[in-house]
Amino acid sequence: MALDLDIGILLVEDAAVMRKMEIKILNQLGFRNVLEASDGNDAIEKLRLHKEIRLVISDWAMPNKDGYELLKWMREQEEHRALPMIMATGQGDKESVAKALAAGADGVVAKPFTPDDLRTQIEEALGVEKAGPARPDAVPRKNSRGKVRLRIAHIQITDHLTLGVANHFIREGMKSPIHFELETLCMPGWNPVQKALEQGEVDGAFILAPAAMDLFNYGVPIKLVLFAHRNGSIFVRSSSTPYRQPYQQFFKHKTVFIPHKMSIHNMLAHMYLTRMGLKPGLAGVAAVNVLFDVAPPVKMADFLAENPDVCGFVVAEPIGSRAIAAGIAERQFLSSEVWENHPCCVVVFRDQTIAEFPEAIQEFCNLLVxxxxxxxxxPDPSAEIAVTFLDPDQKMGLKPGLLKQVLTDPKGIRTDDLYPVAEDLDVIQQYMTGNMNIGSIIDLGSFVNTRFAEEACKGGPKRKEYSSPEDSRAAAECGVAKGRNTEGRREGRSGTGIFESLQTLAGLEGKYLTFGIASERYGISILDVREIIGMIPIRPVPHLPTFMKGVVNLRGKVIPVLDMRMKFAMEPIDYTDRTCIIVVEISGLKGSTFMGIVVDRVLEVADIKSADIQECPNFGSEVNTEYILGISKKAEEVTILLDIDGILEAEEKADLAKAA
Known part of the structure; x- marks a missing residue:
């Protein structure tokens, strides 16, 4: 059966920029009848209206109703139960892939995907027979001189420059390996690297440490032999919006791009934003108010420039510095400022390659070190090599000067300490499983093979005094306290100190809408307020907590309403002509949402200075003060500053979503 290019395809993707790119790929493949949907709910409506749809391609992480929920809905409907669905995901972890297939997905394609990747998945989902190329032998072949050909996957980042320099040494005749010849394969993103490694299309790879650990956990026969580098990543924020106090508001209800779910970038951004008092995470995580979304590293700057809902991205260099140089972004922090000398990418090989060709692996590791x-x-010749290796066709427009700046930043990438320290990897897996509910704990003794590093790193640093992310944070804070410059600014690279924007009392300075409940005065950030209305009829909704009064219809939009008196366990009173509903934007279970709060009276918009803010006193373990940011005292006037996002627990937000 030939592939029918006239079939109706429904493409479900919430990010407009990503949706445009994926439609272009479908058009390149010859598909002309493509419908678009922005989330799962929109997709359901399209499926009800358009009976000609014969294939659904859906993103996984979306607000309102994500791809997994859409898939489950389809499989529960008689009409759509057999409709082929391909899940397109940038998350890339094995658990997500297995979950999608178990729920009835006909295929999973990793973003960013190539036209060939998507065509293969479409053909398989539609049952099109094809004679594909034979799968490459997982064991590399030796050439006529007895050298084994090592196929190594990588992407276009400075984290992988040791591979580029090693390749340069060989091509220029500076080094002549005895046991191997080198073939480097540049991939368009992390998921293709994973796929090639998993399917034996390559012998080894430069890959994200958490992603490699995830593959190992799911039985992919690989071992870690070296760290590829230490440090080397950057978090940049959009330059299109002023960055001012309260700093949390810059990120709140916005999207931050990460390169992969299983990445150190995800972890470090999570640590940083959590310390600011924010709630970052991927779509589908309860109470998220900073959404992490996966994007291909080389496309992040373009997506940031085109999408006002994106406030920044965290990525390996030189992508961040390139965005800064282009005026698109400003530096927020370097990754070493969150965790000094952290690992990120690692060098892994398939078990069979290690077993069959240990001499080649040893020689390769020696050359990398x-x-x-x-x-x-x-740094000067290395920058020249980097341009050729990372940007051979000059599509990225890399220049030696920019690369040298990246390589010589004192807080930037380190390539002189590649010995794999298992304790560092344990920090990653403990934080990601314990704080982010991502991944699994693996046996690092079985995953890390230090045999080759012992020889390659002989005479160099192997095991340093253990340094955890919390140690790095304490050291940085100590530096601030002593008045040292911890911002790490360099000429031409604007930046902020790593803890400049943490949720300190100074960071709470700003404008607050103040209101009264009983005799108390409260304040919420004016940036969370959408409007103030007088009392209008509230329609009760059954089976809700008593403090949730119901919903109101505000210009056609249904908004849940809660009574702040009852939420704070105060005696209810009759509403008066001063009673108001303040409409606020909060973080729901599926992104930001609106909620009305009933207060006794609205007072004023107050400009509250950091000097007037004190920490919330300890009222004992029985009193929940997590939603109190601080106490403002000015003369005899006391204002309790509230984190409106923290008012509701996760279960209460679920009730709120049902009401809406």
Whole structure:
């Protein structure tokens, strides 16, 4: 059966920029009848209206109703139970893929995907027979001189420059390996690297440490032999919006791009924003008020420039510095400022390659370590090599000057300490499983093979005094306290100190809408307020907590309403002509949502200074003060500053979503 290019395809993707790119790929493949939907709810409406749809391609992480929920809905409907569905996901972890297939997905394609990747999944989902190329042998072949050909996957980032320098040494005749010849394969993103490694299309890869650990956990036969580098990533924020106090509001209800769910970037951004008092996470995580979304690293700057809902991204260099140089972004922090000397990418090989060709692996590791020292000691030629290796066709527009700046930043990438320290990897898995509910705990003793590093790193640093992210944070805070410059600014790279925007009392300074409940005065950030209305009829909704009064219809939009008196366990009173409903934007279970809060009276918009803010006193373990940001005292006037996002627990937000 030939592939029918006239079939109706429904593409479900919430990010407009990503949706446009995916439609372009479908058009390149010859598909002309493509409908669009922005989330799962929109997709359901399209499926009801358009009976000609024969294939659904859906993103996983979306607000309102995500791709997984859409898939479950389809499989529960008689009309759509057999309709083929392909899940397109940038999350890439094995658990998500297995979950999608178990729920009835006909295929999973990793974003960013190529036209060939998507065509293959479409053909398989529609049952099109094809004679594909034979799967490459997982065991590399030796050439006529007895050298094994090592196929190594990587992407276009400076984290993988040791591979580029090693390749340069060989091509220029500076090094002549005895046991191997090198073939480097540049991939368009992290998911293709994973796929190639998992399916034996390559022998080894430079890959994100958490992603490699995830593959190992799911039985992919690989071992970690070296760290690829330490440090080297950057968090940049959009330059289109002023960055001012309260700093949390810059990120709240916005999107931050990360390169992969299973990445150190996800972890470090989560740590940083959590310390600011925010609630970051991927779509589908309860009470998220900063949404993490996965995007291909080389596309992040373009997506940031085109999408006002995106406030920044965290990524390996030189992508962040390139965005800064283009005027698109400003530096927020370097990754070493959150966790000094952290690992990120690692070098892994398939077990069979290690078993069959240990001499080649040893020689390769030796060359990588030598290349790492060369980069540190020779930034000028290394920058020239980086341009050729990372941007051979000049599509990224990389320049040696920019690369040298990245390589010589004292808080930037380190390539001279590649010995794999299992304790560092344990920090990653403990934080991601314990604080982010991502991944699993693996046996690092079985995953990390230090045999080759022992020889390659001989005479160099192997095991340093253990440094955790919390140690790095304490050291940085100590530096601030002593008045040292911890911002790490360099000429041409604007930046902020790592803890400049944490949720300190100074960070709470700003304008607050103040209101009264009984005899108390409260304040919420004016940036969370959407409007103030007088009392209008509230329609009760059954089976809700008593403080949730029901819903109001505000210009055609249904908004849940809660009574702040009852929420705070005060005696209810009759509403008066001063009673108001303040409409606020909060973080729901599926992104931001609106809620009305009933207060006794609205007072004023107050400009509250940090000098007037004190920490919330300890009222004992029985009193929940997590939603109190601080206490403002000015003369005899006391204002309790509230975190409106923290007012409701996760279960209460679920009730709120049902009411809406």
């Amino acid at each position: 030598e290349a790492g020292h060369f980069i540190k000691d020779n």
